[in-house]
Amino acid sequence: xxxxxxxxxIALTPLAHGSYQGQTSPAYANMVGPYGGITAAxxxxxxxxxxxxxxxxxxxxxxxxxxxxxxxxxxxxxxxxTNRSTQHWLVEMLQDGxxxxxxxxxxxxxxxxxxVDDTPMPACPAxxxxxVSDAEAPFEFAKRFELRSIVGDWPAVWDGRGDNSLxxxxxxxxxxxxxxxxxxxxxxxxxxxxxxxxxxxxxxxGTVSMTVYFHASAEHLVQTxxxxxxxxxxxxxxxxxxxDQSSQLWNGAGVxxxxxxxxxxxxx
Amino acid sequence: xxxxxxxxxIALTPLAHGSYQGQTSPAYANMVGPYGGITAAxxxxxxxxxxxxxxxxxxxxxxxxxxxxxxxxxxxxxxxxTNRSTQHWLVEMLQDGxxxxxxxxxxxxxxxxxxVDDTPMPACPAxxxxxVSDAEAPFEFAKRFELRSIVGDWPAVWDGRGDNSLxxxxxxxxxxxxxxxxxxxxxxxxxxxxxxxxxxxxxxxGTVSMTVYFHASAEHLVQTxxxxxxxxxxxxxxxxxxxDQSSQLWNGAGVxxxxxxxxxxxxx
Numbered sequence: 001x002x003x004x005x006x007x008x009x010i011a012l013t014p015l016a017h018g019s020y021q022g023q024t025s026p027a028y029a030n031m032v033g034p035y036g037g038i039t040a041a042x043x044x045x046x047x048x049x050x051x052x053x054x055x056x057x058x059x060x061x062x063x064x065x066x067x068x069x070x071x072x073x074x075x076x077x078x079x080x081x082t083n084r085s086t087q088h089w090l091v092e093m094l095q096d097g098x099x100x101x102x103x104x105x106x107x108x109x110x111x112x113x114x115x116v117d118d119t120p121m122p123a124c125p126a127x128x129x130x131x132v133s134d135a136e137a138p139f140e141f142a143k144r145f146e147l148r149s150i151v152g153d154w155p156a157v158w159d160g161r162g163d164n165s166l167x168x169x170x171x172x173x174x175x176x177x178x179x180x181x182x183x184x185x186x187x188x189x190x191x192x193x194x195x196x197x198x199x200x201x202x203x204x205x206g207t208v209s210m211t212v213y214f215h216a217s218a219e220h221l222v223q224t225x226x227x228x229x230x231x232x233x234x235x236x237x238x239x240x241x242x243x244d245q246s247s248q249l250w251n252g253a254g255v256x257x258x259x260x261x262x263x264x265x266x267x268x
Numbered sequence: 269x270x271x272x273x274x275x276x277x278i279a280l281t282p283l284a285h286g287s288y289q290g291q292t293s294p295a296y297a298n299m300v301g302p303y304g305g306i307t308a309a310x311x312x313x314x315x316x317x318x319x320x321x322x323x324x325x326x327x328x329x330x331x332x333x334x335x336x337x338x339x340x341x342x343x344x345x346x347x348x349x350t351n352r353s354t355q356h357w358l359v360e361m362l363q364d365g366x367x368x369x370x371x372x373x374x375x376x377x378x379x380x381x382x383x384v385d386d387t388p389m390p391a392c393p394a395x396x397x398x399x400v401s402d403a404e405a406p407f408e409f410a411k412r413f414e415l416r417s418i419v420g421d422w423p424a425v426w427d428g429r430g431d432n433s434l435x436x437x438x439x440x441x442x443x444x445x446x447x448x449x450x451x452x453x454x455x456x457x458x459x460x461x462x463x464x465x466x467x468x469x470x471x472x473x474g475t476v477s478m479t480v481y482f483h484a485s486a487e488h489l490v491q492t493x494x495x496x497x498x499x500x501x502x503x504x505x506x507x508x509x510x511x512d513q514s515s516q517l518w519n520g521a522g523v524x525x526x527x528x529x530x531x532x533x534x535x536x
């Protein structure tokens with residue numbers, strides 16, 4: 001698995017004092033700069049690799065402060081607080097000494113409790129019965145994912161006639177790769193901007209902040225393996241240059257692995 | 269308005285270098301320590317008061333790292349990055365030099381654009397037709413809010429028979445106070461833990477991380493004044509000691525003012 005393009009993209013070299021060096025990956029290039037999901041995965045990886053880490057990710061917020069330039073970056077990860085079973089992290093991504101992204105993460109030792117999924121997986125046709133989508137095909141990073149569209153695919157006609165923001169899609173890494181926390185963080189950003197769908201119009205956009213809540217345990221990730229995830233995403237409001245979108249990711253067995261939310265800048 | 273209990277609770281005294289001193293408010297006490305929403309509002313206020321602030325809040329994430337002790341705290345606010353129309357903030361709340369909470373915020377100059385609310389306000393009876401709720405009545409902070417229950421009120425019987433996690437409620441400050449960004453951040457935390465409703469069982473809980481996306485402009489806040497907000501909240505998953513809950517807040521005119529998400533620790 002270390003040879004997988006995703007593992008090469010998020011690889012970090014330890015520096016002193018909880019810092020790491022990494023570099024942007026041409027394989028995950030977006031129109032300008034890297035795909036936000038790979039930046040998120042790189043930042044989470046600074047926590048995952050950190051020798052002081054306690055437990056697995058529960059919550060992760062990344063703020064995209066400025067365009068990430070192609071090339072090297074430094075990640076500074078700091079445990080702000082370590083409790084008995086939870087830990088709070090701050091991560092900064094620096095280029096030329098300037099913050100280009102910041103992140104906070106909560107990790108925890110999770111124990112079995114009463115539990116229930118209150119948002120059941122929507123009834124959907126099987127992946128093999130859904131057409132392979134070329135959504136976001138012009139962008140290099142999109143070749144790193146297999147998407148099988150159910151509803152709300154990348155518009156075929158840009159006629160300004162969109163009427164809702166709901167996408168449902170089967171998706172996984174391309175080539176397939178066993179799911180882990182870092183790739184789940186990346187995939188959480190793999191829903192194209194809701195405004196493209198809602199308006200059937202392309203406008204300049206950029207994600208400003210994304211939060212991922214991990215409901216999956218390490219065992220759920222192992223059970224999921226490299227199988228398809230069912231993803232769902234929709235917006236609540238578009239107004240004065242910013243919109244939000246909320247997403248859910250289930251594995252094929254119907255276990256809700258992660259919920260994610262982001263706010264996105266748009267122009268016009 | 270400066271005499272309102274909320275304003276006194278979030279009042280901060282400037283120290284050097286973008287730091288502020290504040291203190292917990294007995295008026296917003298929870299079972300142990302302060303109500304999380306007032307902690308969030310205090311932290312956001314360190315950004316709102318900061319002389320370098322650019323624009324209004326768009327996104328705000330607060331991580332509750334450790335119990336906040338009754339008494340004084342220091343807030344350190346730092347602009348990590350200032351762009352032409354957006355700004356990224358880091359705020360730490362310290363007691364005895366230790367982080368008890370951290371927050372990131374994005375502020376922005378917002379400009380009129382195309383827009384639409386994609387999640388319409390649910391059809392609900394008017395506030396006057398909804399019974400005043402004594403949800404969370406045992407806790408001092410709950411007296412600072414007027415709640416008028418529509419569905420999913422604080423369970424009357426704790427018999428373990430809950431079957432869903434949806435609450436809809438009219439709410440506003442008590443006594444009424446004109447809405448602003450700080451009070452909207454506080455109110456976003458004013459939905460009692462979904463697990464109490466879903467299980468009709470009281471278990472130990474604690475919010476770990478909360479994110480608020482502000483869809484409201486300053487003008488929407490003025491239009492809202494001290495009127496009721498319609499709040500809605502529900503969970504997606506409860507598993508292995510953590511659950512999430514997502515909330516929406518509309519004003520009486522049906523404008524979606526904020527969406528909010530949080531992840532909460534629970535025991536048992």
